[in-house]
Amino acid sequence: MNLDKFVLAQYMAFLISIPPESNLAKLLAFCLSTKIRENTPGTKILDLTYELMENPSKLPYWTQDIMGQDLDYTTEEWKALGEMGITDANEFMSTLWQELQNLRL
Template identity: 50%
Template sequence: MEVNKNTLAQTMAFLLLIPPESNLAKLLKLCLVTRYNRESLGQNALEKSYELINNSFELPYWIQEVIQSDEKITPEEWQAFGELNLKQTQDFINTLWQELDEMKL
């Protein structure tokens, strides 16, 4: 249980540092509203997250797989997806990495 509390504290500290209007916040909001079904994709959430980290240029496809994993797309998922404003995926990702690099835990 102590490890879980430590992980929770680190995660909360990380979240507290994220500006709400940032690309990172928008992506995390999408993750929060998504009802991820690991059985349908054959990957747990951590594996699926690493997939995005390692292939960030595939963000639109990753999002599609994640939000459709439970075979339903909710209005909240559509709204969060729309807030990403993914006109230029690479620009979005570059900004996200910059935001992450500038964070100081």
């Protein structure tokens, strides 16, 4: 993948715009804490993640699938998962979508 400077700037601006206490920030922190095996194609992760976007109620299963990609459940992953505070997956994702709509880029 070849990212140019403008695309990188867009991603950075998006990340800077996210309130740190938001569900979106918590989900992204979880994503950053996870690792995948070297031979796992990026398309597999994209497919798993797109499935979550289509079926938000599968958030608990998705987190386990993502954590298990490298066959090593780390302390950092468990901590990030716990900090998400998921008690209702649909509610968590609904709040996340509202946060996305409220971002000012």
